Amino acid sequence: MATPLLMTHSVIEFPVSADDRRIARLAALAIGLTLAEAALPSPIPGVKPGLANIVVLLVLLQAGWRAAAWVSGLRVLAGAILLGSLFAPGFWLSAAGACTSLMVLALARYLPSQHFGPISLSILAAFGHIGGQLALAGWWLLPGAAIIGLLPVFAAAALIFGAVNGVVVARLLAPATSANEQPQES
């Protein structure tokens, strides 16, 4: 006679693939950078180096857009949980920025790579990030002209930090590509 107790013996297994492990590891790295960055003082809320985007960009270039979206999404969610800002306005701004940034990258990754390197992708992603955040902030938090005066500051920060992060990504990728594909390139 079958008893309901038997039900408790059934085990649901979620097979963990190597990809899952890699995404989790990289997401943890991105979350760590997010937390480190949150401790940095910033003159204007929203102007941040965006170090976690270095990880997202590396994942995009090495493992594809899907993995990058996973890492970015996990970064936003877990970062907010750890900072205690889950579902607070800052979380939604962060999520909006991450979404637009990923959408921009989804298109930008098709740019011919012999002309457009990680620096281009990083700058475009940074503009996507700040654009998404400002669009949501302008529409939801501060409707009206209040943000207009700060637009150039945000855009300049996106350009500078995007370029710097892009250089970091290019540097991090350089040994890997020069060893594998283009040994003659310095």
Next chain:
Amino acid sequence: MVRAGDAGVLLAGTGLVIMLAVYAWGGDRGETVIIRAAGKVVETTSLAQTRVVSVSGPLGPTRIEIEPGRARVARDPSPRQLCVKQGWLTQSGQAALCLPNQVSLEIRGHTVAYDTLGY
């Protein structure tokens, strides 16, 4: 390390930042709005919040709409509707005059373009 397209993206980004700076900081965006009726100041208010002000003149009420960064005469009984057709005013020194109804709307910014204006 910097490829041709990267330099292009950098230049385009710099151009975008400059354009935004000119758009946001160039010119003199209005900050306050002065509403006059029959030559007297009826209302001086900030261009920060959405408001609707109704001023009555000899022909009837003039309806003025204020939104963040801009203001306009939305409705006026004047026959030729010149002040209504001017639309939204944003820059310091701009003014919409509804002469038949003796109502005027003027935008002021950081610097005042004119000491005085006589209509």
